[in-house]
Amino acid sequence: xxxxxxTIQVVPLEYYIFLSVTLFSIGVLxxxxxxxxxxxxxxxxxxxxAVNLLMVAFSAFRGDAKGQVxxxxxxxxxxxxxxxxxxxxxxxxxxxxxxxINALNKLKW
Amino acid sequence: xxxLILISCLGLLSLFVGLSDSLRKYSLQxxxxxxxxxxxxxxxxxxxxxxxxxxxxxxxxxYAVAFTGLILFVSALVxxxxxxxxxxxxxxxxxxxxxxxxxxxxxxxxVSYSNLAMLFIGIEALSVSLYTxxxxxxxxxGSNEAALxxxxxxxxxxxxxxFGITMIYGASGSFNLLExxxxxxxxxxxxxxxxxxxxxxxxxxxxxxxxxxxxFWAPDVYEGSPNIxxxxxxxxxxxxxxxxxxxxxxxxxxxxxxHWSLIxxxxxxxxxxxxxxxxxxxxxxxxxxxxSGIANAGFMLLSILALxxxxxxxxxxxxxxxxxxxxxxxxxxxxxxEDGKILSIxxxxxxxxxxxxxxVLFTIILLSLAGIPPTAGFFAKYFIVSTAIANGYLVVSLIxxxxxxxxxxxxxxxxxxxxSAPQEGxxxxxxEKKSYILILCAAITIAAGILPELIIGLxx
Numbered sequence: 001x002x003x004x005x006x007t008i009q010v011v012p013l014e015y016y017i018f019l020s021v022t023l024f025s026i027g028v029l030x031x032x033x034x035x036x037x038x039x040x041x042x043x044x045x046x047x048x049x050a051v052n053l054l055m056v057a058f059s060a061f062r063g064d065a066k067g068q069v070x071x072x073x074x075x076x077x078x079x080x081x082x083x084x085x086x087x088x089x090x091x092x093x094x095x096x097x098x099x100x101i102n103a104l105n106k107l108k109w
Numbered sequence: 110x111x112x113l114i115l116i117s118c119l120g121l122l123s124l125f126v127g128l129s130d131s132l133r134k135y136s137l138q139x140x141x142x143x144x145x146x147x148x149x150x151x152x153x154x155x156x157x158x159x160x161x162x163x164x165x166x167x168x169x170x171x172y173a174v175a176f177t178g179l180i181l182f183v184s185a186l187v188x189x190x191x192x193x194x195x196x197x198x199x200x201x202x203x204x205x206x207x208x209x210x211x212x213x214x215x216x217x218x219x220v221s222y223s224n225l226a227m228l229f230i231g232i233e234a235l236s237v238s239l240y241t242x243x244x245x246x247x248x249x250x251g252s253n254e255a256a257l258x259x260x261x262x263x264x265x266x267x268x269x270x271x272f273g274i275t276m277i278y279g280a281s282g283s284f285n286l287l288e289x290x291x292x293x294x295x296x297x298x299x300x301x302x303x304x305x306x307x308x309x310x311x312x313x314x315x316x317x318x319x320x321x322x323x324x325f326w327a328p329d330v331y332e333g334s335p336n337i338x339x340x341x342x343x344x345x346x347x348x349x350x351x352x353x354x355x356x357x358x359x360x361x362x363x364x365x366x367x368h369w370s371l372i373x374x375x376x377x378x379x380x381x382x383x384x385x386x387x388x389x390x391x392x393x394x395x396x397x398x399x400x401s402g403i404a405n406a407g408f409m410l411l412s413i414l415a416l417x418x419x420x421x422x423x424x425x426x427x428x429x430x431x432x433x434x435x436x437x438x439x440x441x442x443x444x445x446x447e448d449g450k451i452l453s454i455x456x457x458x459x460x461x462x463x464x465x466x467x468x469v470l471f472t473i474i475l476l477s478l479a480g481i482p483p484t485a486g487f488f489a490k491y492f493i494v495s496t497a498i499a500n501g502y503l504v505v506s507l508i509x510x511x512x513x514x515x516x517x518x519x520x521x522x523x524x525x526x527x528x529s530a531p532q533e534g535x536x537x538x539x540x541e542k543k544s545y546i547l548i549l550c551a552a553i554t555i556a557a558g559i560l561p562e563l564i565i566g567l568x569x
Contacts, residue, residue, distance in 0.1 A: 017279075024268070024272055028265075028268075031261070031265055037257065040261050044261070044265065044268060047265075047272070048268055050272070051268065051271040051272050051275050054272075054275045054279070055275045055278065058278055058279040066283070066284060067278055069226075070274075070278070073226055073229065073230065074271060077233045080233070080237055081233070081260075081267075084240050084241060084260065085240070085260050085261075085264070088244050088253070088256045088260055091244060091253055091256075095248060095250060095253055101261075
């Protein structure tokens, strides 16, 4: 455990923050620009994993296990969320034959 | 504590009751009885000795117990309203009820957390259940669309919330609200990391309470979801989201208020203006109620801006007034329209002649939403505005008062429709229908308006 923590600390903390912010921004942009629901799901996963990465980095630098435990919570909830999301998507594909977000225009935005 | 465990067990019980064909028709009675029992237990918790449980993960103080009681009470009313509402999928009724009960469990976590991990789990338990409920009419395109929009934007908001939590953890080294508060109070020069985290957290929470400019999902999701689910979202879920928002800001970020109060003021003004003016142009009752919910969110945010003094009891009173009034309005919607069909305001014309009882009760509800004395809605707005002014937010409070005058116009448009002559060639058949929930909501609205001190005194 200590070995992993010291390995993580080889890279300065700022680099982890920059990397996570970049990954998070890519996720946000993907959500806003791409119109395919599957890509939107992938973007959400990217956002959540950017959070996980940052959480683990903070946790290692502080020598505090709480952050790592939180990461497990995020993983579990993300899995549950995607399960629901894919079920919704399957239902929509079943009814309409498309997962394009633009095709969903019955309710005005 | 035990309330949280029992409500989760009630959800499981409902799933099992739903399994057998012979027991399924009793599932509603089982749940309402269960919630009533848990409500009584919760009230018995009021004289507190020890409030912190599970290694300080939850804190059942008076605030938490009061909001838990309100959530349980309103959900019991929603359940009573839900008779026959899931008839499109008779075999799965137990599942829908079970999911709704799990939503309540999430809501209770959201009002009683004292650790950000618990807040996250609560929000997710609530949201994931709601995504499912929003899409519960599986073959209806509107319901499908509502579920997908709610899911994508909800997950997006969760991402922001988590990023905020992570940054605050990075700055303060803790998820515990009290330790974060100690960090905020004890650090003279807070790092940028902390402010970035605070802003992200705020964005995530503002999404959940549907404040402008993060409101655009709300009208669509409200309109597309089945009526009973919409009434659940507009009452229970909204109360829980605001209680969580207030709890976090009053415990942790009071000392750093100069850094977020300006942004929050801007959001409040936008929410009030956009909510009220968008509601003006609506013709469908359900969508109008959705925008009225956004406008009310602006008022409730005002208590978070005020933060000190009586803001807590003002928020609690507003939650009661708003929940009963909007549940009353939704019970009228459920009474008069079918799922998936839009009930326009014009279709309400002539209700005053054909069914005067419902029309008069609905008028009381609308007066409360508009904030006319002596209903609860007036005192709710009065308390919130007076605490905001007492804490020095005069301009925002004036804007709140002015925009609620706009609100009066569209609520009176409905009242005028109720008591005008029916449309020619309309085939509305709301003859003999009645709703006990509507009567109860109107009664509470008036009772809370006549005796506001009783409720306000609870959390003082």
